[in-house]
Amino acid sequence: MKGIISYDAMETIRNTNEWLGATARAIGGYPAFALAPNPMFRMMAAWGKVTERSFSRMVIKPDWEIPAIAGEDGQDHIVYVEPELKRPFGDLIRFRVARRDPKPRKVLLVAPMSGHYATLMRSTVTSLLPDCDLYVTDWHNARDIPVSEGKFDVEDYTAYLVDFIRHLGPDVHVIAVCQPAPLALAATAILAEDTPEAQPRTLTLIGGPVNPDAAATEVTDFGNRVTMGELEHLVIQSVGFKYRGAGRMVYPGLAQLGSFIAMNAENHAKAFADQIFAEARGTASEGDKHNRFYDEYLAVMDMTAEFYLSTVERIFKNLEIAENRFEVNGRSVDIGKITSTAVMTVEGANDDISAPGQCVAALDLCTGVPDARKAQHLEPGAGHYGIFAGKSWRLNIRPLVLDFMDEATSQPETQATRKRRRSRQAQDDCGVNDPMDSGKIAV
Template sequence: MHNMFAYDFMETFRVTNQWLGASAKAFGAYPVHGLVANPAFQMISAWGEVAERAYGRMVAKPDWNINTVVAEDGRDHVVQIEKVVERDFGDLIRFKVLGRPEKERRVLIVAPMSGHYATLLRTTVASLLTDCEVWITDWHNARDIPVSAGKFDIEDYARYLIDFMRELGPETNVLAVCQPVPLTLAAVSWLAQYEPESQPKSMTLIGGPVDPDAEPTEVTDFGRRVTMGQLEKLVIQRVGFKYAGAGRVVYPGLLQLSSFISMNAEMHAKAFADQILRVAKGEGGDHDKHNRFYDEYLAVMDMTAEFYLSTVERIFKNREIARNVFSIDGKPVDMSKVTSVGTMIVEGEKDDISAPGQCVAAIDLLSNLPEKHKRVHLEPGAGHYGIFAGKAWRNNIRPLVLDFMDDAAGRAHKDRSSHVREGKRNHNETPRKPSGGMITIPV
C-alpha cells in the first residue's frame, strides 16, 4: 500500500465530493427554482453547502482566532503570534500580548501530534493567556514537508521538546495534553539527568498514556492484537503528487479521520443530517455550534510513518516509558533523576481515550521526586476533551493548575479542591471503556 496512488485516490475522492457539494449548492440556488414551491431545491442547496464546507475543511489548517485579551486595566490588548523557533517538522510559537506587563507564569503547552493541528487547543491557550505568557508547539503537516527534510520519529519529537525547553529557560511551566504526555515526561527527565540547569520549573500532564496497560481500553487492546507489519500494511501510504512532501511515507490524515468518525458514526451522521435541515430552513450560520466544532474536527494532518509506528511500538506495545527503559540518541532516560520539577497529573473520571490510571502511572516513575512536589487530580464526571478544553477545565482544573504553578515557583499558594492530594489519586468508580475504534493515537 506504500504507493502514491492510494493517497491520491483518497484526495480525488475528497475533491470530487467537494465539487459535488459546490455544484449542488449552486444548482439548488438558481433563482428560477423560486417559482416552484418545492422544498427539494432548498434541501439540495443545503446538502451542497454542508458537503462543500465539510470536504473543504479536511485540507485547511484552522486559524487560531485569538486576537485580543482583556487585561487588568480593562482594555482589549492585541495578541501577536510570533515564531520563536522554526523547524522543519514544527515551530515554537508565542502568543504575545501587546501593551500588557509580562506575566510571571511562563507556560509551554505541548500540543498533540495525533491527527489534528495544535489549534485543537485554541480554548486552552485562550483560557491561560489572561494569566500567563503562553508558548505552544505548532506541529507541521507531514504532507507539506519535503522528503529531503529527513525522518521524524518519537526520539526526534523528544529532541524538539528538549530544544524548546532550553529556549524558554528554567522558569518554564510545561503543560502536555494527551499523546505527548509520555514524551514530555521523557524530555523533562532527560534534562534533569543531563542538563539540570535547563529543566523546567514544573510539568502538568493531562490525560496521557504513560502506561497504556494500567487501565486497558479498546485502543490498547487493538495494539496488542495487531502486529507492526500488519499495521504498516494497513494504514501507511506515500504522499501524492499534489503536495510538497510527495513520496514521504505517512499515516494520512484522511485515513485517520475515517477512524475518528467510525468510533461514533451514528452521532456524526445525525449531526450532519440536523445541520442540513437547519441550513435548508435558513437557521444555519457560518459560526454556529456545528461549524465551530466540525471546522476543527475535520481539519486533519498527516503524521510521518516513523512517528506513528514508533509511537505504537515503543509507547503502547513495548511500554518503554512505563518500564523506564526509554532512550534518546542511545542515551538512557532515567525518570528517577527528576528530583525538583513539580509534577501535576490530571485525569478525567470518564475519559474513554486515555483512561484513568494511564497518566497517573508517572507518579511511580518519579520515585525520587518528593511527595510535596506531586499533585494528582481526578476530575469527577469529565471525559477526555473536558479536562483540557471544556467546562471542567475552565471551572475546576485551570484554577488548580495555575495555583500549582505558583507553588512550584514559590509564590503564595491558594486553597485547593478536595479532589487534589499530594501524590495520591482520588477516584472510586470504574472508568468507562471507549466505544471502539481503529488504530488512532489518542488526541
C-alpha cells in the same frame, strides 16, 4: 507507487465530494427554482452547502483566531502569534499580548501530534492567556515536508521538546496534553540528567498514555491486536504528487479522520443531519456551534510513518516509558533523574481515549521527586476533550493547574487575585456548553 496511488485516490474522493457539494448548492439555490414550491431544492442546497464546507475543511490549516485579552485597565490587548523557534517538523510559537507586562507564569503548552493541528487547543490557549505568557508547539503537516529533511520519530519529537524547554529557561511551566505526555516526561528526565538547572519548574500531564496497560481502552486494545507489519501495510502510504512532501511515508490525515469518525459515528451522523435541516430552515449561521466545532475537527494533518509506528510500538506495545526503558539516540533515559520539577497529572473519569490510571502512572516513575511536589486530579464526569478544552477544564482543572504552578514556585497569588481570576472565569462560562464536551477527539 501503490502507496502514492492510494494517497491520491483518497484526495480524489475528497475533492470529488467537495465538488458535488458545491454543485448541489449552486443548483438548489438557482433563482428560477424558487418559483417551484418544492422543498427538495432547499434541501439540495442545504446538503450541498454542508457537504462542500465539510470536505473543503479537511485540507485547510485553521487559523488561531485568538480574541483580544481584556486587561485590568479596561483596555483590550491584541494577541499576536509569532514564531519563537523554527524547525523542519514543528515550530515553537509565542502568543505575544500587545502592551502587557510579562506575566510571572511562563507556560509551554505541548500540543499533541495525532492527526489534528495544534489549533485544536485554541480554547485552552484562550483560557490561559489572561494569566500566562504562553508558548505552544506547532507541529507541521508531514505532507508539506520534503523527504530531504529526513525522518521524525518519537526520539526526534523528544529532542525537539528538550530544545524548546531549554530555550525557554528553567522558569517555564510545561503542560503536555495526551499523546506527548510520556515524551514530555522523557524530555524532562534528559534535562534533569544533562543540565539539572534546566529542569522546568512544573510538569503537568493531562490525559496521557504514560502506562497504556494501566487501563484498557479501544485504542490500547487495537494496538495489542494488530501486529506492526499489519499496521504498516494497512495505514502507511506515500504522499501524493500534489504536495511538497511527495514520496514521504505517512499515516494520512484523511485515513485518521475516518477512524476518528468511526469511533463515534452515530453522534457525527446525527450532528450533520441536524445541520442540513438547520441550513434548510435558515437557522444555521457561519459561526454556530456545529461549524465552529467541525471546522477544527475535520482539519487533519499527516503524521510521518516513523513517528506513528514508533509511538505504537515503543509507547503502547513495548511500554518503554511505563517501564522506564526508553532510549534516545542510543542513551538510556532515566525518569527517576527528575528531582526539582513538580509533577501533576490530570485525568477524566469518563475518558475512553486515555483512561484513568494511564496518566497518573507518571507519579510512580518520578522516584526522585518528593511526594510533596506531586499532585493528581481526577475530574468526575469528564471525557477526553473536556479535561483540556471543555467546561471541565475552564471551571475546575485550569484553576487547579495555575494554583499548582504557584505553589510549586513559592509565588502564590494573593487571595484577591485568585478571587478575581475565578470570578472572571465563572462569568465567562455561565450558561456555556462546549459541543461534545465529553466527546471523542483522539489526541
